[in-house]
Amino acid sequence: MYLQHFGLNQLPFNLTPDTEFFCDLPTHREALNVLMIALQSGEGFIKITGPVGTGKTLLCRMLLNELPPPFITAYLPNPHLSAAGLHLAVAEELGIRYSSNAWQSRTLTQINDYLLMAAKLGNKVVLIIDEAQAMPLETLESLRLLTNLETEKQKLLQIVLFGQPELDELLQNKSIRQLRQRISFSYTLQPLNNRQIREYVNHRLRIAGNTHTDLLAPLSIHALHFYTQGIPRLINILTHKALLVAYGKGQSKIGWRHLQLAALDTDDTRGRTLPWGFRSIFLWLLLLSCSLFVYFSSYLAL
Incomplete structure (x- = not known):
C-alpha cells in the first residue's frame, strides 16, 4: 500500500465515518452548532438533510460524542421499522427491559415511564435517527406520538432526524403534517467548494x-x-x-x-x-x- 511512500501512518480516505478525521468546515460546524443549540433549548424535533455522501453519518457520530451530561442518547442507524419495531428498538437503546411478545402499548408505557424517571433525575433523552428517509409513514407518525409526553416546562424526548433530501419530500405527506409542523430547527448540508x-x-x-x-x-x-x-x-x-x-x-x-x-x-x-x-x-x-x-x-x- 502507499502509506510509507507518502509518509502516512494510516489510510486518510477511508469511507468509514471516523470522528478523528472530522474536518471543522463551515457547513458541518454550522450544522453541529444548530443541533447543540436546539437540543440545549429543549426543542422537540430537529432535522438535518443533505445529498448522499455529504457527511451526515459522521456528523451524527460527532453529535453522539459531543453531547454532554445530562443528555442520554439513543441511536437508530437503520429506522426501516414498523411502529412496533420502532418502540422495541428505542426501548433496547435506552436499556429498558421488555418482553419480545409484549403488546405494543405495554412497550410504549415502559418508554414513557423511563422518560418520566429520567426527567425527575434531571436527564434529557435524545433519540438520534440516521437515514430517516427510509422510515414508513406509519412509523413516522408513531415517532410523533412518542414526543407527546411532556411536562409544563420541557419535552421528555427530543428527536434528531438525519436524512437525504427524500426526507423533505416524505414530510410533505398530509398524513404526517403534524410531525412536519413540530420540526422547529433544520439545516441542509452543502457540497464543498x-x-x-x-x-x-x-x-x-x-x-x-x-x-x-x-x-x-x-x-x-x-x-x-x-x-x-x-x-x-x-x-x-x-x-x-x-x-x-x-x-x-x-x-x-x-x-x-x-x-x-x-x-x-x-x-x-x-x-x-x-x-x-x-x-x-x-x-x-x-x-x-x-x-x-x-x-x-x-x-x-x-
Whole structure:
C-alpha cells in the first residue's frame, strides 16, 4: 500500500465515518452548532438533510460524542421499522427491559415511564435517527406520538432526524403534517467548494501523518471539485484511488491525470469529462514551463 511512500501512518480516505478525521468546515460546524443549540433549548424535533455522501453519518457520530451530561442518547442507524419495531428498538437503546411478545402499548408505557424517571433525575433523552428517509409513514407518525409526553416546562424526548433530501419530500405527506409542523430547527448540508476541498483533503492527510501541504496541486483540487461536485464521499474515493495510481507510477504528488484515471474507474464520476478549457490550462502551463526552461538555459549559456 502507499502509506510509507507518502509518509502516512494510516489510510486518510477511508469511507468509514471516523470522528478523528472530522474536518471543522463551515457547513458541518454550522450544522453541529444548530443541533447543540436546539437540543440545549429543549426543542422537540430537529432535522438535518443533505445529498448522499455529504457527511451526515459522521456528523451524527460527532453529535453522539459531543453531547454532554445530562443528555442520554439513543441511536437508530437503520429506522426501516414498523411502529412496533420502532418502540422495541428505542426501548433496547435506552436499556429498558421488555418482553419480545409484549403488546405494543405495554412497550410504549415502559418508554414513557423511563422518560418520566429520567426527567425527575434531571436527564434529557435524545433519540438520534440516521437515514430517516427510509422510515414508513406509519412509523413516522408513531415517532410523533412518542414526543407527546411532556411536562409544563420541557419535552421528555427530543428527536434528531438525519436524512437525504427524500426526507423533505416524505414530510410533505398530509398524513404526517403534524410531525412536519413540530420540526422547529433544520439545516441542509452543502457540497464543498474548491477552497473547502483543499482544506478537507489536507486535513485528512495531516491527521494520517503527512506533513506536506503540496501533495495535491491547485489544478488537482480543481479537477477533484469537477469530478466530485464537492461531495466528501466521492472526494475520499477519488483521492484514495489517485494516491494508488501515483504510488504505482512511483510519483510523489497527485496530478489531475491521476484524478482523471481515478474518475474513469468510479461509477459515479465515469461520465464526467474534463472540459477542453481545463486541459488547455494544463497545456499552457506546460508550454510556459518549457519556454522558461529554454530561455534560462540559453541565458546561462551566454
